[in-house]
Structures are given as C-alpha cells and as structure tokens.
Amino acid sequence: MGEPGSTKFQVDLRRHLREQKVERRLIELICEIAEASKYIINSIRTGDLGVAGTSNLYGEEQLELDVLSDRILQKRLKSSGVVSSVVSEENNDIMQFNCENDVCYSVAYDPLDGSSLVDVNLAVGTILSIYQGDNILLPGRQQAAALYILYGPRTTLVYSTGNGVHEFAMNQLMEYTLVKENITIDGVGGIYSPGGQRNLYTSGTEKYVRSLEESGHKLRYSGGFVPDINQVLMKGRGIFMYPHLQGRPQGKLRLLYELNPMAFLIEQAGGAASNGRMPILDIVPEGIDMCSPVFIGCREDVAMAEKFIAAED
Numbered sequence: 001m002g003e004p005g006s007t008k009f010q011v012d013l014r015r016h017l018r019e020q021k022v023e024r025r026l027i028e029l030i031c032e033i034a035e036a037s038k039y040i041i042n043s044i045r046t047g048d049l050g051v052a053g054t055s056n057l058y059g060e061e062q063l064e065l066d067v068l069s070d071r072i073l074q075k076r077l078k079s080s081g082v083v084s085s086v087v088s089e090e091n092n093d094i095m096q097f098n099c100e101n102d103v104c105y106s107v108a109y110d111p112l113d114g115s116s117l118v119d120v121n122l123a124v125g126t127i128l129s130i131y132q133g134d135n136i137l138l139p140g141r142q143q144a145a146a147l148y149i150l151y152g153p154r155t156t157l158v159y160s161t162g163n164g165v166h167e168f169a170m171n172q173l174m175e176y177t178l179v180k181e182n183i184t185i186d187g188v189g190g191i192y193s194p195g196g197q198r199n200l201y202t203s204g205t206e207k208y209v210r211s212l213e214e215s216g217h218k219l220r221y222s223g224g225f226v227p228d229i230n231q232v233l234m235k236g237r238g239i240f241m242y243p244h245l246q247g248r249p250q251g252k253l254r255l256l257y258e259l260n261p262m263a264f265l266i267e268q269a270g271g272a273a274s275n276g277r278m279p280i281l282d283i284v285p286e287g288i289d290m291c292s293p294v295f296i297g298c299r300e301d302v303a304m305a306e307k308f309i310a311a312e313d
C-alpha cells in the first residue's frame with residue numbers, strides 16, 4: 001500500500017480493480033454495486049425511504065429499508081447488462097436477468113444485513129457473492145468475487161477477486177478510495193463473537209467458548225454480521241461464530257449470501273471458515289435459503305472449534 005498522500009494512496013476502486021487485472025465486465029459489475037451503495041447510504045442516513053422526496057425511485061408507498069435497498073441493487077444489477085441469475089435475501093426465487101454479454105455473472109446478496117439494527121443506530125451492511133456464468137448454486141470456493149459494504153461511522157467497501165482482500169473508504173465526494181491492501185488475519189487471541197442463545201449451545205461449543213474465555217479472548221458481539229466480521233478482519237485476529245444450536249442444527253446464517261462471501265474474504269486473508277466439521281466454501285448448496293453453522297476467523301481458533309466439536313458433539 002502506498003504512503004498517505006502518495007498517488008498510490010489515492011487509488012479509487014475502479015483503478016484498483018484494473019491494476020488487479022480483474023475481468024472488465026466484473027469491474028463494471030463491482031462499480032455498479034458501489035454506485036448502488038450511495039443510494040442505500042442516503043436512505044439509511046436520511047430515513048428517506050423512497051417516498052415523496054426527490055429519491056422517490058418507485059412512486060410507491062414508504063418501503064422498509066431492506067426492501068428499498070433490495071430494489072436499488074436489483075435495478076443496478078439489471079441495468080448492468082452483465083448479470084444473469086440473481087438471488088436476494090428479500091426474494092424466495094432465483095431471478096433471471098437479461099445478460100447481453102459473452103461473459104455473464106450471477107449474484108447472491110443480502111441487501112441490508114442486520115437492517116433491524118438501524119433503528120438503534122448500530123452498523124449494518126450489504127453482502128454480495130459473485131460467480132461467473134449462469135449458475136448460482138455452486139460451492140463458495142468457485143466464487144469469482146465477494147464483497148461487503150459496511151455502513152458504520154465510516155462507509156467502507158471490502159472486496160476480493162481471489163487476489164487478496166482490500167479495503168476502501170468512501171470520501172466526501174462519495175468515491176471509494178483505497179485504505180488497506182492485502183489485509184491478513186494472522187494473529188491469535190483477541191475477540192470472540194458468539195451468536196445465538198448460549199443456553200442452546202451444544203456441549204462441544206460450550207466447552208470451546210469457555211476455553212476462549214480462559215485464554216483471554218474478549219466478547220465483542222453487535223448482532224450485525226458485517227460489522228462483527230469486519231472487526232475480526234481489521235483486527236487481524238479473533239473468531240465469529242453462529243453455531244449449531246439444540247433444536248436448530250443448521251444455525252441461522254444463510255450460506256449463499258452471508259457465509260460464502262465472508263468465508264471467501266476471510267480465507268483470502270489467510271483465515272478459515274468452517275461449519276464445525278468442514279470448510280464453508282466446500283459445502284454444496286441444496287437451496288437458495290440453505291443455512292449453516294459457522295466458525296470463521298483466525299485459523300487456529302477455527303481449528304480449535306472443530307476439535308472441541310469432534311470430541312464432544
């Protein structure tokens with residue numbers, strides 16, 4: 001990464017994608033998504049839910065923030081001309097768009113993950129998983145790209161196309177400029193983010209969490225998957241988990257548009273992501289709303305979770 005003030009430091013998203021030699025239709029797609037995030041930010045910050053005001057995109061009655069965010073993204077993906085299959089957390093079916101290119105992409109996304117947190121002014125995010133071609137029901141290891149946009153005190157975008165993980169921050173002109181390149185998760189210890197009700201943890205997970213506490217890990221949990229994962233990634237250590245629970249063996253988080261994109265990013269940063277027994281990225285999706293338990297973060301912490309689960313569950 002360049003020194004602050006150097007021209008390298010002022011690298012915007014499109015330039016970085018070009019320097020990474022990303023396929024040009026994928027560059028267009030990721031830049032369209034970045035553009036869409038500006039409208040989502042406007043709705044979050046101003047509470048303008050597409051009614052009355054200038055941003056009345058659809059001439060409809062007031063929309064829920066996550067529905068509006070979904071509409072904004074759908075509009076952009078459709079108009080990009082490079083997207084064929086689309087899965088959204090807000091829709092129950094796979095949508096087919098008209099891809100006019102010889103290279104097409106399929107996208108699975110959560111338009112505003114943790115949207116209920118906006119009411120209490122906590123950070124939320126958009127998560128996207130991108131595959132080349134028409135098929136979206138593929139193991140996460142086959143993703144062409146994964147990215148998230150985090151709407152926190154700063155608005156940041158983190159992406160990988162398989163060549164490292166890179167963070168951008170939105171400036172006053174609403175451009176995304178490079179902040180950090182080739183982010184790595186290589187430390188142990190730090191924080192742990194335990195999702196789900198603790199009283200429903202299985203014996204293996206309960207003993208694992210106790211071992212984390214005994215080794216000095218500090219609990220950090222916001223209830224938002226994007227900020228919680230971002231914290232592990234930016235601190236370069238720690239673990240997030242939303243485990244299998246008694247009565248809920250598949251946990252809560254969705255494979256296609258929550259776990260696969262984050263697992264891709266975390267593995268690209270040198271971390272690991274497991275369902276407790278195997279890598280998230282090797283799971284074959286059985287349906288668009290498939291859930292999976294998840295332990296994701298630094299390799300050592302994930303390996304320890306698998307050990308406790310193998311021994312106890």
Ligand code: AFP
Pocket residue numbers: 112113114115116117195196197223224225226252253
């Ligand atoms: P919502 O999108 O329904 O708010 O759920 C957010 C989420 O999918 C993910 O962002 C969090 O990590 C997880 O749920 C929090 O779940 P719990 O509230 O059960 O801890």
